[in-house]
Amino acid sequence: MSSAAPVVWARTVAEVQRTLAAASRSGTPVVTRGAGTGLVGGADAGPGTIVLDLSRMNRVLGIDPVDGVARVEPGVVTAALDRAAAAHGLMYAPDPGSVTTCTIGGNVATNAGGLRGAKYGVTRDSLLALDVVLADGTLLHAGHDTVKGVVGLDLVGLIAGSEGTLGVVVGATVRLLPRPLRTATAVAYFATAxxxxxxxxxxxxxxxxxxxxxxxxxxxxxxxxxxxxxxxADRGDALLLVQTDGFGAEEELEVAAAVLARSAQEVTTATDPAAAAELFAARRDALPAIEAKGPVLIEDIAVPRSRLAEAVAGVAAIAAATGADVYVFAHAGDGNLHPIIRSGPGDATRAAEEIFALALKLGGTVSAEHGVGLVKRPWLERELGPGALDLQRRIKRLFDPAGILNPGKAI
Structure with a gap:
């Protein structure tokens, strides 16, 4: 195999198998790539590396509305799967910020979350089974195609979030849920973050x-x-957006609005979809508005929900101490903060490092949904401890003895 860095645009499982078998024989590194929306360098590839692009394996193979499952290829765009499910009155719950462009394979690789994570969890919570090609080209079916299945170790849970270091996901059986018939939305403004x-x-x-x-x-x-x-900003110095769903959406929102009203300066509610979309507009505009000011470093930590206020205050203190221009929005329901650090003013690198340290100090994690990739790998031992990290690397060697799968990333 040449020392150049070829790109393989696979269309079939067999093509993935042949690529990995050849790479295994020659000891050539392989980096799997989907839509390229990752934020931590997980799909970066150096010279002499095969880039295995799965974006052309993009079919929804089937949806079973009775069993509430879908079978998909890894290149299916996440929003496209949700649209296909909607035709059956169902939904695919995970909704990362890049939902209109990111793919299911990438979501599995990073165990992606999203806005609905507060209630529906992350990608791993919607996975039932995975088809995975191992480093030597062997095809493995892990998990169960049934909603319940407890036989054997949870290989699906192990592979989800492994960022292409254990195998290449070539198919997934995912759980679908009834699409909520009702939603109710509230926006609350507060005097302080x-x-x-x-x-x-x-x-x-x-x-x-x-x-x-x-x-x-x-x-x-x-x-x-x-x-x-x-x-x-004229209405408050912080905002909370709340949406409830299901048959009791309005009643649940009444309870939520009453809680918010105890400390909020203003609470606005909506049950009409068009009015709710207006309330959501600010959240959708958050990252584009910050990026309009210039290049940014998009960070991602999580803390226990009970310590979210401490985390918000801590990030503000770090910004003040480093002079960095830091903006914060968060999936508050699961304690997932996104500190966005604008390049230029202050010490952005020092701010990011101190934010990671803050997350660990508060009992949290340096990465909630973006993955580890290259950027956060130096923090692994500090978060996991040497024993757990050593065990994970031994598991990596079992799956990939030659170390050809996404080397130097995640683990």
Whole structure:
């Protein structure tokens, strides 16, 4: 095999098998690639590496509305799967921020989350079975095509989030859920970001389980206002977006709104889809508004929900100490913060490192849904401990003895 860096655009499982078998014989590294929406360098490939692109394996192979499952290839765009499920009154719950472009294979690789993670979890929670090509070209079917299955070790859970270091996912059986017939939405504005974060934690003890619970800080609101000409920052220095769903959506939102009203300056609710879309607009505009100011470093940590307010305050203190221009929005329902650090002012690298350290200090993680890739690999031992990290690397060697699968990433 040549020392050049070829790209293989696979269309079939057999082509993936042949590629990996040849790479295994020659000891050539292989990096699997989907839509390229990753944020931590997980699909970066150096010289002499085969780039295995799965974007052309993009078929929804079947949807069974009775069993509530779909069989898909890895190159299926996540939003396309959800649209296909909608035709049967179902939904695919995970919805990463790049849902209109990212693919199921990449979602599995990073165990991606999204706005609905507060209620429906991350990609692993919607996986039933995976077809995986191992480093030597062997095809493995892991998991069960049934909703329930407890026989054997959970290889699906192990492969999800492994970022292409254990095998190449060439097919998935995913769980589909009934599409909610009703949704209800509220936006609450707060005087401070810490008050907003505390209010999101209060919802957890009020018997409320929102499908969406999002947080935006004042700097983010001001960026949105600058981009769209809106007046969010005039109404508060932080925002919480809450959406409930299902048959009791309106009743559940009433409880949530009452909790928010204890500390919010203003609460607005909507049950009409068009009005709800207007309330969602600020959240959708958050990252584009910040990026409009210039290049950014998009970070990703998570802390226990009970410590979200401490995390928000801590990030603000780090920004002040380093002079970095930091904006924060969050999937508040599961404690997942996205500190966005704008390049230029202050020490962005030092700010990012201190934010990672803050996450661990608060009992959290340096990566909630973006993965580890290259960027966060130096933090693995500090978060996992040497024993757990050594065990994971031994498992990697069992799956990939020659170390050809995405070397130097994730583990």
């Amino acid at each position: 810490v008050e907003a974060a505390a209010a999101s934690a209060a919802l957890a003890t009020a018997g409320v389980r929102p499908a969406v619970l999002e947080f935006l800080d004042g700097k983010t609101l001001r960026a949105i206002d600058g981009l769209r000409g809106t007046g969010h």
